[in-house]
Amino acid sequence: MLPDLLMQLTNLKEIQLQDNPIGSDVQHIMTAMVEKSTSLTLEDSNLRHLSPEIKMLEVLEELVLDNCSISILPRQLIQLTSLTTLSMAHNALKYVDAAIYRLTRLQTLSLASNQLQNLPIELMDMPNIRALDLRNTR
8 A cells, every 4th residue: 555655656755664564565665766766764664674676766865774674785785876875773784795885975874783793895995985883883
């Protein structure tokens, strides 16, 4: 029902779905957002992984996935080249792919309270990073 409603909102630019048990509806939500939305907030949404279809959100500038139990970032996330803010605090991430440096517009990266063992040295190759939150990482 929710994805069908989103498809009818042709001028929608921002979607906040925090504290909703959306689970498997994420793929439909992303389809509804294609070529439209610049901000997606899915924190506290029972999301355990990101669908590879995340790459369809080419104009997305802000992605908030805090408190979702995500353990792996799909490589397709790197294709979101318009992304300026990525927040994945309080998840189960153990590593960050070195290809993250391809997000050249990224200014804010929050990976706080994850299970990160190491960070890729490629983070040093991201000249636009202004805020990096690594609090409470292992």
